[in-house]
Structure formats: structure tokens, C-alpha cells
Amino acid sequence: QAQLVESGGGSVQAGGSLTLSCAASGYLFSSPCMGWFRQAPGKEREGVAQIAADGSTGYAGSVKDRFIISRENAKNSLILQMNSLKPEDTAMYYCAARSRWCRDHLAPADFGSWGQGTQVTVSS
Numbered sequence: 001q002a003q004l005v006e007s008g009g010g011s012v013q014a015g016g017s018l019t020l021s022c023a024a025s026g027y028l029f030s031s032p033c034m035g036w037f038r039q040a041p042g043k044e045r046e047g048v049a050q051i052a053a054d055g056s057t058g059y060a061g062s063v064k065d066r067f068i069i070s071r072e073n074a075k076n077s078l079i080l081q082m083n084s085l086k087p088e089d090t091a092m093y094y095c096a097a098r099s100r101w102c103r104d105h106l107a108p109a110d111f112g113s114w115g116q117g118t119q120v121t122v123s124s
Contacts, residue, residue, distance in 0.1 A: 015084060017084075029076040032099065033097070048067065048080070092118070095114070
């Protein structure tokens, strides 16, 4: 069964870095569009970054220039390198795949396959 499994979350102080990985099994790594989303307690799920099959990327304004999304083809993994972390980055982070090409905006409703999430906590 195709699935997405996130790892790499944890606790870090503000200004630190973390790298999240999402192992994609089955056909999911071949998805035209893959992305990272996050959800903080009491808030709606929001898009963080996405990457298309051709390598083009898109980022939410709040993480641009701090986060980097990439694909590690040899390991069928989606990567999110997070730098200069802030307390407001604290959330559950989810990997997702879309069966169609990336759209300009990062909308959770456009993604049909999801991982179980990995927690990121940034302390001040």
C-alpha cells in the first residue's frame, strides 16, 4: 500500500535548524506535486512548501528564505530543510502528495495523500 512516512521532527531552540524527511512508497514519489504542510494547535492546516516533478518550488511567505524543499530521488524521499527556526514555526508537519501538477497556491484540499505527521517544537 502506498504511503508517506515523515521523520526528523523534534525540539530545537529558536535560531536552530531541523531537517524533515518523508519516505514515499509505491507510486507516491512519482506524484507530479509534493508538499509540506503544518498545523499548530487551534489553527488551520497551512501550506509550507511544494515541489513539482520538474524541480520547481514554491514557498509560503512566512518560510521563504529560511526553508528549502527538495527531493532525494535515491531514497524516494521528500526533504524539508528548516533554518533560522522561530517559535511560530512550532506545529505538526505533514508530507502530502498531489496527483496533478502543482498549483500556484498551497491548498491542503488539493492534496489527496497524507502522512501521519511529525512534531516540531521551537522554544524561545
